[in-house]
Amino acid sequence: METKHPKSLDELKSLILTQEKILLASAQTSTVIPWSQLQKLAPQYFEDGKYPSIVSLQSLPSKMELRSIEAENDSIYIEGPVSWREAEQFARSHGRRMMTMPTEDLASVLAGLATSCTGEHAFGYGTTRDQVVSLSYMNDLGEVNLLEASKSLKSILPVGFNFEALSEFQNFYQLNYKNFKNAPFQRLNKATDLLVGSEGHFGPILSATLETTKAESVSHLFIPLKHKWYEDFSSHLKLFQWGQKFRGKILAFEFLDCDSLKFASKIDVGESLNNNQDYLFFEVLENSVEELFESLSTNAIDFEIDVDQIFNMESAKFQLLRKSIPRAVAEHVDRLKIIKQGTDVQVSPDLFGKLLEQYKIFKNKNIESILFGHFGDAHLHYNFFPKNSWEANKVQIELEELYSALPKWGSVSPFAEHGVGMIKKKYIANFNSSLNEGIITILKNRYAKNKLFF
Numbered sequence: 001m002e003t004k005h006p007k008s009l010d011e012l013k014s015l016i017l018t019q020e021k022i023l024l025a026s027a028q029t030s031t032v033i034p035w036s037q038l039q040k041l042a043p044q045y046f047e048d049g050k051y052p053s054i055v056s057l058q059s060l061p062s063k064m065e066l067r068s069i070e071a072e073n074d075s076i077y078i079e080g081p082v083s084w085r086e087a088e089q090f091a092r093s094h095g096r097r098m099m100t101m102p103t104e105d106l107a108s109v110l111a112g113l114a115t116s117c118t119g120e121h122a123f124g125y126g127t128t129r130d131q132v133v134s135l136s137y138m139n140d141l142g143e144v145n146l147l148e149a150s151k152s153l154k155s156i157l158p159v160g161f162n163f164e165a166l167s168e169f170q171n172f173y174q175l176n177y178k179n180f181k182n183a184p185f186q187r188l189n190k191a192t193d194l195l196v197g198s199e200g201h202f203g204p205i206l207s208a209t210l211e212t213t214k215a216e217s218v219s220h221l222f223i224p225l226k227h228k229w230y231e232d233f234s235s236h237l238k239l240f241q242w243g244q245k246f247r248g249k250i251l252a253f254e255f256l257d258c259d260s261l262k263f264a265s266k267i268d269v270g271e272s273l274n275n276n277q278d279y280l281f282f283e284v285l286e287n288s289v290e291e292l293f294e295s296l297s298t299n300a301i302d303f304e305i306d307v308d309q310i311f312n313m314e315s316a317k318f319q320l321l322r323k324s325i326p327r328a329v330a331e332h333v334d335r336l337k338i339i340k341q342g343t344d345v346q347v348s349p350d351l352f353g354k355l356l357e358q359y360k361i362f363k364n365k366n367i368e369s370i371l372f373g374h375f376g377d378a379h380l381h382y383n384f385f386p387k388n389s390w391e392a393n394k395v396q397i398e399l400e401e402l403y404s405a406l407p408k409w410g411s412v413s414p415f416a417e418h419g420v421g422m423i424k425k426k427y428i429a430n431f432n433s434s435l436n437e438g439i440i441t442i443l444k445n446r447y448a449k450n451k452l453f454f
Contacts, residue, residue: 005059009206012060013142016203019450021052024200026081026108057081057108057204064090067209075133078109079207087210096212099125103323110135110205116197118181118417120322121283123376124251125213127181129196135208137195140450144206151191162442169439180346180413181379184431185440194447202448217286218251220318222311223296225278226304228258229371230363233356235304236375239280240352242299243376249288253376254281256325260372263328264321280375281318325372329383338386341395342369343402346379346416351409355380362398367391379416403427 003025006012015022062080064087076091076098085105088098102117113135118128125131134148147156154163170189177183186197195205229236236255243253256264261275273279284292297307313321333340347355359371359382368385386392406412407430414431444451 003054003056005056007059008061009138009144012055012057012138012204015053015055016138016140016142019140021451022055022453023052024111024114024204024453025054025056026058026111027083027106055204057110060206063207066091066094066096066212075209075211077207077209080110082109083107084109084112091212092215095215097215099131099211099213100128103326105323109210110208113196113205113208114198114200116182116186120252120254120374122181123253123374124248124283129187129190129193131211132190132192132196133209133211135192135195136206137203138206139203140448140453147191147194149190149192153188153191153193156191156194158446161446162439165435165442166439169435172433172435176411177413179348180411181377181416183413184415184428185436188439188443194443200453201444203453218315219284219286219289220281220313220315221284221289221292222273222279222281222313223305224274224309225280227278229278229356230257230360233353233360236278236280236356237353238299238303239305240375240378241349242295242303243282244349246288246292246295247376249285249292250282250376251285252283253374254322255279255372255375255380256281257371260325260370263325263332263370281313283318329370332385336385336387338392340383341386341392341399342381342383343399344379344381344415344417345402345406346374346377346413347409348411349378351412352378354409358402365394365398367395374417377416399427403430407431 004015004022006015058081060080062082063077064079064082065077067075067077074094074096076087076096078087083106084098084101087109088101088105091097100118100121102112102119107117113128113132116127116129122128132149134146136144136146138144154161154166157163157166166188173183173187173189177187182197187193195202223239225235225239227233227235243250256279258275258278261273261279264273282292293307293310296303296305296310300307329340345355355378359380362369362382362384363371368387369383370385371380371382373379373381384391384395386395403414406414414427
């Protein structure tokens with residue numbers, strides 16, 4: 001496939017006005033998307049011999065500014081191919097910080113909004129979509145439009161739109177997915193929700209204004225656990241429930257299983273991490289550390305932890321460790337020449353034990369795998385590494401059975417963070433209803449009727 005690099009909005013508009021199908025891309029740093037295997041993943045787009053073009057947005061002009069929304073609450077304006085790392089560094093230089101961001105901080109901020117990426121800091125700061133103040137995008141006619149979060153989606157829709165169906169959809173979302181990072185479809189409440197999580201279907205996001213928060217001193221605490229999760233996760237669950245009481249003081253509440261640590265074996269973090277143990281780790285406001293230690297000490301026997309083994313890791317080394325594992329996993333998958341297979345399920349707190357039981361079933365299949373991620377949000381990443389076609393087929397069957405069963409569980413988001421694109425397409429039908437499909441179809445016919453973006 002040909003990759004095109006527009007250097008201005010006029011050049012981007014010209015490419016869009018050719019009305020040829022395009023795949024929008026930014027930094028292409030994703031550890032999820034196998035860029036080299038797109039034709040294998042989506043052969044339907046290549047059947048007529050007309051390959052879609054990849055349009056990279058990385059050559060567009062970029063810009064960052066700090067703007068004030070209200071007293072003592074500055075926002076950051078981002079235009080063009082700015083990475084999350086660059087945005088965070090810029091915010092920090094002004095005494096602020098980004099509220100949520102993906103672990104892979106070299107990824108583009110605006111592409112992250114298109115996928116509604118929400119990483120580990122959702123535990124303390126909430127979801128990305130609620131931090132968007134405004135955004136602009138280019139539609140399939142080459143027109144630039146501004147959307148503001150202060151306006152409802154209903155307020156920008158045309159007369160004659162099926163508002164009754166939209167209200168029914170919004171009530172359904174509020175009832176089932178209000179506290180989740182993402183549902184298998186967009187929220188569609190605020191005007192900005194038209195683009196956040198849209199996967200680029202309505203066009204490329206060109207700029208955005210995001211809320212920031214004050215940069216406060218934090219500590220990164222690691223707790224070694226007595227049991228491996230697949231042997232006995234009762235203490236894991238007790239700590240999970242304990243941590244919910246400290247949201248806002250704990251900003252990130254994460255998990256690494258013993259098998260994940262082998263992917264960090266070459267990283268010098270200055271601490272001895274035992275790869276025969278599971279670990280919980282936290283980013284905690286410095287002024288709350290003493291309170292958390294006191295609470296952990298009080299409950300140490302019940303939690304089966306040794307508070308003397310809890311240690312604080314230097315921030316830079318913590319960040320290095322956190323980023324190294326997904327990157328090492330991606331390199332491992334690339335060496336095996338396979339498409340990464342795994343889950344991105346988030347459940348309501350009352351279902352977290354059931355999810356861990358399901359993952360124990362996976363583990364007992366004796367296929368190489370790891371479990372890590374956003375423990376406090378009941379949102380973990382289970383990754384399989386099949387070594388041959390038999391194992392790959394077995395994994396496929398296990399995942400299909402899981403995604404068929406999940407709708408019967410109750411409050412479950414099957415794709416809470418990694419989007420709902422080509423890799424997940426075959427699973428989406430289990431979670432779509434005629435209601436949400438109908439609303440999305442109406443919106444696409446209105447705002448993306450030429451179906452250029454996918």
